[in-house]
Amino acid sequence: MVKILYFAGLREAVGTAREDITLEAGVADIAALRRQLAARGEPWAALTRGRSLRAALNQQMVGDAAALKDGDEVAFFPPVTGG
Amino acid sequence: MVKILYFAGLREAVGTAREDITLEAGVADIAALRRQLAARGEPWAALTRGRSLRAALNQQMVGDAAALKDGDEVAFFPPVTGG
C-alpha cells in the first residue's frame, strides 16, 4: 500500500486529495508509479505527459528514479508558486 | 567670507565646529583653501596630509579642484561611518 496525495490544480482535476493504492507488480520507482496511474486515462494521464507535474516521496522532492516501497507517501503536484 | 565647518574627530582636534574666514589672495579652490588653513600648523596641517580628510562645498561632496567663491559653505571631515 502506498499513500498518494494530490495538490492544487491536479487535486481538483483528479477530484480527490488522497488515495491509497497497491503498487502493481514491477512498479518500483516514481516513473513506474506515474505509468501505473496514467493507465487509468484522463486526468491521471497528465502524470506522464511533459515534465510539469512534480513528485515528492515521503515529503522530499524527488526525481522519477526514486525507489518506492510499501508504506511510502507519494505526492504529485504542479510546480510550486508560494512566497 | 567663507563659512568653514568641521565634523567628528577633526572638529574635536581643531576645537571648533565652525569659523568664518576670508580667502587669501589666489585661494580659488578647495586645494588652495586646504593649504591656507594648513599654514596655521597643527591640527589644521592634517588638511593637506594624505587623502583622508574629505571636503563638501555647499553640502555636496567635492574634490580638491572645486572652485570657491565668497559666501560658500565648506565642510572638512573624516570619511563617513554612518548606517
Place this chain on the structure above:
Amino acid sequence: MDAAVSVRSESFDLGVEMAALTAGRSDVGAVASFVGLVRQLGEGQPLLSMTLEHYPGMTEAALAEIVVEAGARWPLLAVRVIHRHGTLAPGDPIVLVLVAAAHRGEAFAACEFIMDYLKTRAPFWKKEATAAGGRWVDARDSDDSAAARWS
C-alpha cells in the same frame, strides 16, 4: 543560529517579529527582511482573493531545510520565516523572512537566498479568484533562474 519557521493562517507584524528576533542581544548589527504581499492583478478582472494551498508537514520541513542551508552558507545569528496559507485579500501579507547577522552583507544575501529557494522548493500553490472564476497561478521561469544563481 536561532531559527524558527511557521506556516499558519494568521497574519504577522514585522515590528513584533523584529523585536522578538533581537530581544536581549547586542551581537546583531544587521537585520534584513522581506515581506511578500498579495498584489492586485495588473490587467483583466480585478483580484478578489488569493488562496494558498500547501502540503502540511512537507512545507515546514522544506522551510526548515532552506534556513539550515542559508545558515551553512553565511554566519547568521537568527532567522525567522512565516508563510501564511488560506484565503487572503489584495494587500495582505503572505510571507515574512527576517535574517539577523553581525554585518549587512550576509543578512541581505541570506534573506534573498531564502526567498529564492522558498519560491522553488516550498510546496505552496496560489489560486487567484476574480469575478471570472478561479485560476491557479503558473510557476515563473524567473523564479527558477533566481534560485539557480545560488548553486
Place this chain on the structure above:
Amino acid sequence: MDAAVSVRSESFDLGVEMAALTAGRSDVGAVASFVGLVRQLGEGQPLLSMTLEHYPGMTEAALAEIVVEAGARWPLLAVRVIHRHGTLAPGDPIVLVLVAAAHRGEAFAACEFIMDYLKTRAPFWKKEATAAGGRWVDARDSDDSAAARWS
C-alpha cells in the same frame, strides 16, 4: 515613487513604518527592508554607548539623492529611510531602509544599493564610548567596495 527620508534622534518601529508604506495600496508585491543596530564590540572594553554626529542639511539632501538614484535604477513604488543621530546604546536601532516594489528582485537590489551608498555618501560619524574613553570609528574599506559594485 513615494519617497521620504528623515534624520532624527527618536527611534522607529519597523512594523509601523511598513504599515504606513503599504497602507491603502495593493500594487506592492514585495517589501525589502534593512535595520542597522548598535552592535556590542567583539573584543576589548565593552561598548557603553555610540554617538552619531551628522551634518544637518547635507545629510537629508544626501539621503534624498541616494533614494532618487535608486528610483532611477529600479521601478520602485515607495521608499522610506530613517537615520538616527545622538547617543544610542548597544542593541538600539540606528538606520531603517524600507523599499516597496511590485517584485522582490528590485526591492532587494534597491534596499542593498541604498544601504551601500548611504554608508559611503551620507555624512554621519560614529563615536564609540567604552570605560577607556571615546574613539571615532574608522571608515571601512569594505564599505567603499560595497558601494563601488553598483557603479
